[in-house]
Amino acid sequence: MESTTDLTVATxxxxxxxxxxxxxxxxxxxxxxRVRKVNEDAHLVAPPVFVVADGMGGHALGDVASALVIESFTPLGGRGSATPAEVEGAIGRSRVTIAAIDADGQAxxxxxxxxxxxxxxxGRGYWLIAHVGDSRAYSWRDGELEQITHDHSLVQEMIDAGHLDAAQAAVHPERHVITRAIGPVGNAQADYSLVPLEAKQRILLCSDGLTSELSDRSIASILSNExxxxxxxxxxxxxxxxxxxxxxxxxxxxxxxxxAPPAPERDDTVPLGRVQA
Incomplete structure (x- = not known):
């Protein structure tokens, strides 16, 4: 596929x-x-850490900001495991480096x-999921897609308040307005989730460029078939x-x-959304 970055793989x-x-x-x-001229997304596949960062559309130097998020996490790659303090520290470093960017009078x-x-x-393995904004994490297992993260966005707040449903949110004119970000929007804090590792589980991390084009059902179908x-x-x-x-x-x-060893029971976590493939 044209313009796709080199595929990054790891075992x-x-x-x-x-x-x-x-x-x-x-x-x-x-x-x-098909529309943007610059890719403001960046990603890192460096076990035991995996990161997707999305430079904010409409803001200056979004590609630089996303690259700095990845740079902050890169030192954690190659270790035997990560710790919550290390993940929090990586996010903190990204705040500092993004804040130091000279925007030269731009946003x-x-x-x-x-x-x-x-x-x-x-002695057991878990996923520590951290997120800021509307980039998402999903878990796929046994034919079910579960959204782990909860968007930091205006339309999500409207859904939570009962003013919109998911179908209305998908076409709302302010669906891309976020309420937390690394950099502006008050240097907002990350949310964290601890998810048990389970055999035959898939974790999907993605920018909103994926979820704004594909429904959960379409995502579930692809994860099921590939x-x-x-x-x-x-x-x-x-x-x-x-x-x-x-x-x-x-x-x-x-x-x-x-x-290994056997993961805890799945009801240790409460899914935010579930879709049957």
Whole structure:
């Protein structure tokens, strides 16, 4: 597919003997889309951390801001696991570096982000999901798609207040207005979720360029039909571009090929949304 970045792939197992049987396979891809001239998205596939960052549309130097988010997380790559403090520190560093950008009188640059970090608690593996803005994380397992993150956006607040439903939000003229970002909007804090690692689980991280073009049902269908993470992520990005590609499109797929020791029961987490494929 033209203008797609080189596909990034990785296979990884943690060195800790307690969790060494865990195997992750991951792939990430990005596309500038059909409208934008610059790709302001950036992504990182560097086990045990995975990150998607989206430079804020309409703000100066969005591509620089998203690159600085990735740069802040890069030192965590190659470790046996991450810690909540390290993830929080990476987000904090990105705030500092983005705030230091000289916008030369233009609007302040900023970025949304979503990350998944492999962490170990009480000898078991978990995903620590962090996000700011409307970039999203999903979990796919046993034919069900669950949205882990909750958008920091104006339309999400309107949905929460009962003023809009999901169908109305999808076409609302202010659907791209976010209420939190790294940089402007009050240097807003990240939200965190701790999700148990489960065998045969897929984690999807993506920018809003994907979710603004594809419904949850379309995403679920692709995740169900594509076996490898590289095929799944390529199909997701291509489908979003073919549906219009009005924004940059970036996605990361992480497959839990195997998981040890046995993961906790799935009802340890409360899904925010569920779609049957």
């Amino acid at each position: 990884w197992s943690p060195p800790d003997p307690r969790t060494a049987a865990t195997t992750l396979a991951a792939a990430g891809a990005s596309h500038v889309g 302040e640059p900023g970025a949304t982000m979503v990350s998944a970090a492999y962490v170990v608690e009480s 076996e490898s993470p590289e095929d799944a992520v390529s199909s997701l990005v291509e489908a979003a571009v073919n549906m219009g590609g009005r924004d940059n499109v970036t996605a990361i797929i992480i497959d839990v090929v195997d998981c």
